[in-house]
Amino acid sequence: MSQQVNQETSAAGGVNRRSVLAGLAGGVASAGLLAPSAAAGTTGAETAGRPERDQRVEALLGRMTLAEKIGQLQLVGDETTARAALAGGRLGGVFSVVGAAKLNALQRIAVERTRLKIPLVFGLDVIHGYTTNFPIPLAQGASFDPAVAGTDAAVSAKEARSSGIHWTYAPMMDVTHEPRWGRIAEGYGEDPYLATRFAVAKVRGYQGNDYSAPDRVAACAKHFVAYGGAEGGRDYNTVDVSLHRLHNLYLPPFKASVEAGVATVMASFTTISGVPAHGNGYVLHDVLKGAYGFRGFVVSDYTGIEELILHGLAGDGADAAAAALPAGVDMEMVSTNYARFAERLLAERRITRDQLDDAVRRILLVKVRLGLFERPYVDEATEVKAPSPAALAASRQAAARCMVLLKNDGPVLPLAKGIGSVAVVGPLGIATYDLNGTWAGLGTGAGTTPPVTVVDGIRAAAPGAAVTYTPGCTVEGTDTTGFAAAQQAARAADVTVVVVGETAAMSGEAAARSTIDLPGVQQQLVAAVAQTGKPFVVVLVNGRPLTISSVHEHAPAILEAWAPGVQGGHAIADVLFGAVNPGGKLPVSFPRAVGQIPIYYNHENTGRPADPANKYTSKYLDLASGPLYEFGHGLSYTTFRVDGLRLSSTRLPARGGRIDVTATVTNTGARAGDEVVQLYLRDPVASIVQPVRRLRGFQRVTLAAGASTTVSFTLTPDDVGFYDNAARFRVEPGKIEVYVGTSSAATLSASFTVG
Numbered sequence: 001m002s003q004q005v006n007q008e009t010s011a012a013g014g015v016n017r018r019s020v021l022a023g024l025a026g027g028v029a030s031a032g033l034l035a036p037s038a039a040a041g042t043t044g045a046e047t048a049g050r051p052e053r054d055q056r057v058e059a060l061l062g063r064m065t066l067a068e069k070i071g072q073l074q075l076v077g078d079e080t081t082a083r084a085a086l087a088g089g090r091l092g093g094v095f096s097v098v099g100a101a102k103l104n105a106l107q108r109i110a111v112e113r114t115r116l117k118i119p120l121v122f123g124l125d126v127i128h129g130y131t132t133n134f135p136i137p138l139a140q141g142a143s144f145d146p147a148v149a150g151t152d153a154a155v156s157a158k159e160a161r162s163s164g165i166h167w168t169y170a171p172m173m174d175v176t177h178e179p180r181w182g183r184i185a186e187g188y189g190e191d192p193y194l195a196t197r198f199a200v201a202k203v204r205g206y207q208g209n210d211y212s213a214p215d216r217v218a219a220c221a222k223h224f225v226a227y228g229g230a231e232g233g234r235d236y237n238t239v240d241v242s243l244h245r246l247h248n249l250y251l252p253p254f255k256a257s258v259e260a261g262v263a264t265v266m267a268s269f270t271t272i273s274g275v276p277a278h279g280n281g282y283v284l285h286d287v288l289k290g291a292y293g294f295r296g297f298v299v300s301d302y303t304g305i306e307e308l309i310l311h312g313l314a315g316d317g318a319d320a321a322a323a324a325l326p327a328g329v330d331m332e333m334v335s336t337n338y339a340r341f342a343e344r345l346l347a348e349r350r351i352t353r354d355q356l357d358d359a360v361r362r363i364l365l366v367k368v369r370l371g372l373f374e375r376p377y378v379d380e381a382t383e384v385k386a387p388s389p390a391a392l393a394a395s396r397q398a399a400a401r402c403m404v405l406l407k408n409d410g411p412v413l414p415l416a417k418g419i420g421s422v423a424v425v426g427p428l429g430i431a432t433y434d435l436n437g438t439w440a441g442l443g444t445g446a447g448t449t450p451p452v453t454v455v456d457g458i459r460a461a462a463p464g465a466a467v468t469y470t471p472g473c474t475v476e477g478t479d480t481t482g483f484a485a486a487q488q489a490a491r492a493a494d495v496t497v498v499v500v501g502e503t504a505a506m507s508g509e510a511a512a513r514s515t516i517d518l519p520g521v522q523q524q525l526v527a528a529v530a531q532t533g534k535p536f537v538v539v540l541v542n543g544r545p546l547t548i549s550s551v552h553e554h555a556p557a558i559l560e561a562w563a564p565g566v567q568g569g570h571a572i573a574d575v576l577f578g579a580v581n582p583g584g585k586l587p588v589s590f591p592r593a594v595g596q597i598p599i600y601y602n603h604e605n606t607g608r609p610a611d612p613a614n615k616y617t618s619k620y621l622d623l624a625s626g627p628l629y630e631f632g633h634g635l636s637y638t639t640f641r642v643d644g645l646r647l648s649s650t651r652l653p654a655r656g657g658r659i660d661v662t663a664t665v666t667n668t669g670a671r672a673g674d675e676v677v678q679l680y681l682r683d684p685v686a687s688i689v690q691p692v693r694r695l696r697g698f699q700r701v702t703l704a705a706g707a708s709t710t711v712s713f714t715l716t717p718d719d720v721g722f723y724d725n726a727a728r729f730r731v732e733p734g735k736i737e738v739y740v741g742t743s744s745a746a747t748l749s750a751s752f753t754v755g
């Protein structure tokens with residue numbers, strides 16, 4: 001396939017850039033090694049009505065002028081530009097304009113005043129809520145319960161569609177090993193399997209079976225691809241990635257999302273092994289549209305096509321368009337290189353009519369599937385402008401489900417409901433919008449109800465308690481003069497809740513940090529409270545893993561609350577007072593120090609694995625090896641035992657085989673609680689060295705005190721195989737080790753043989 005594609009490009013006189021990586025792969029696609037995904041584009045919803053839809057698109061395409069076709073490729077981000085583009089009849093969609101009335105007004109121009117009456121598609125970054133903010137995606141990953149993401153998506157879709165939004169720029173599914181990278185908040189952490197399960201749940205939650213429904217939206221898998229590999233964690237930075245990492249680490253959530261029928265995909269801002277994603281035909285054309293069989297459209301990221309000039313792939317805008325369209329970017333966001341140069345590029349044979357038609361066809365198909373031709377307008381009377389009680393309840397439940405109890409000596413937690421007094425200390429104790437975290441949808445706009453603060457949540461949960469609030473310091477400032485008052489408050493109270501962490505603006509896009517300590521003097525504030533000798537608990541509000549070795553040393557209890565959303569204060573209080581027994585697990589490793597980064601559980605072994613007794617092994621001289629808290633770690637107010645590991649067979653046939661793995665989990669404590677039973681695999685000898693462990697199954701169960709249940713996982717050759725450096729999926733014969741337990745440090749093990 002890639003050979004054919006290359007010939008086509010050369011015939012058009014274009015620069016054949018998209019085969020660069022394919023060349024590196026030794027002609028991956030041409031050799032048929034990346035076989036089209038069996039499931040791609042064949043979900044029930046996709047297949048039903050496909051011939052009619054295709055015919056409709058073809059009929060429309062046949063009637064379009066060149067200018068009208070090029071117009072469909074343009075997406076703009078404000079009303080004024082939209083109106084100007086519409087006046088010339090050259091516009092495909094609009095994003096970041098909100099409000100049913102405004103959107104209907106724009107749509108009216110497209111549908112009533114343009115020749116072919118093709119409706120606009122309206123997009124928005126609805127990332128973890130529209131009017132109702134849910135916890136940030138990283139927090140959702142910590143729930144180890146994909147239904148949490150499904151609920152967020154379904155609630156958001158309903159709210160957004162009611163106000164005229166058809167298309168969300170979510171889910172972000174960028175796997176990353178970089179906690180300095182602010183966008184770690186928007187994804188599901190360091191593991192491709194976990195990210196895949198959440199990405200698919202979110203796509204399904206947004207789109208349902210049919211995204212033309214009045215309570216669904218089209219989803220967008222982003223950012224394609226390897227955006228999470230940005231060097232040094234600096235946003236937009238270069239990524240240099242081997243083919244095996246690309247296919248094993250970064251691509252799996254995208255592949256699965258295509259199989260789940262995701263409507264659109266967004267290109268990544270980064271360069272991938274020398275070729276920026278927006279001009280990278282290997283990833284977009286050969287892998288996404290070729291091997292995966294993706295039939296939706298690819299949208300550029302914000303000015304991503306124009307940025308090919310600064311990347312150094314294109315000399316000017318025409319060059320940029322000539323690289324992006326053949327590579328597979330169908331719609332241009334904000335910059336206007338397709339609109340300005342496509343006609344000329346066609347005349348110069350640097351792009352082909354087929355390439356243009358293919359892009360238009362894909363955009364029209366999504367518009368048809370959205371039902372926009374039948375229902376271009378939204379009913380302004382039923383627009384959702386504020387969270388409903390049901391949505392708030394769902395958000396509160398989700399937030400509590402995402403919290404991770406990192407430490408609980410004593411145990412300090414849960415707090416007694418009848419406690420006499422609570423001192424809330426720390427700059428985030430009365431935080432409102434910071435609890436929403438990055439990309440807070442409409443939830444931070446004028447007139448919106450601010451999130452519930454931790455102080456208010458505690459007051460509501462323990463109405464009989466005297467609750468004081470003392471900030472102690474600000475999030476980022478260096479002033480410690482407030483510490484004395486904080487210590488005084490702690491001394492006067494039965495327990496102190498220290499709420500520290502990051503503001504919402506410290507994670508998300510363009511929010512990389514060079515250190516990931518608690519900002520400002522918050523770490524010293526925790527130490528100052530510890531000096532009082534009184535019991536206290538630290539609640540962390542943050543959008544990324546933090547280096548909290550000092551907090552771990554000083555604090556008896558630490559609750560990771562992330563950016564919990566609009567009901568944050570209530571959800572935190574639910575967990576502090578035990579109305580909810582925490583059951584979340586870390587979707588990312590927490591390093592001991594920033595110098596350990598990248599640190600991730602699914603690393604490959606070296607020839608000299610860390611050994612404290614041997615200097616000549618892979619480690620730092622000045623730091624203990626391993627993370628402070630490992631991937632999958634999380635405590636509960638009760639205790640669990642996992643035992644009775646059994647495999648249905650000790651041999652997995654490489655073709656069509658299956659092994660059932662079962663284990664028993666028992667609540668050995670005195671209260672009901674949740675445990676996440678996790679299954680990891682290790683392939684100790686392979687032609688490409690394999691991660692020391694990789695997650696291939698998890699199940700969150702709720703058990704009454706003393707109760708036990710059997711959890712089971714099914715393994716197939718897909719679970720033990722991997723992509724090699726020619727992007728070829730291999731299932732190799734040999735031994736596979738299985739580990740089952742309550743974190744990535746699980747010790748209960750068994751093994752089987754493949755082949």
Ligand code: NOJ
Pocket residue numbers: 125169222301302509
């Ligand atoms: C840039 C971001 O990278 C992307 O995730 C987002 O969807 C667009 N801007 C649109 O806001």
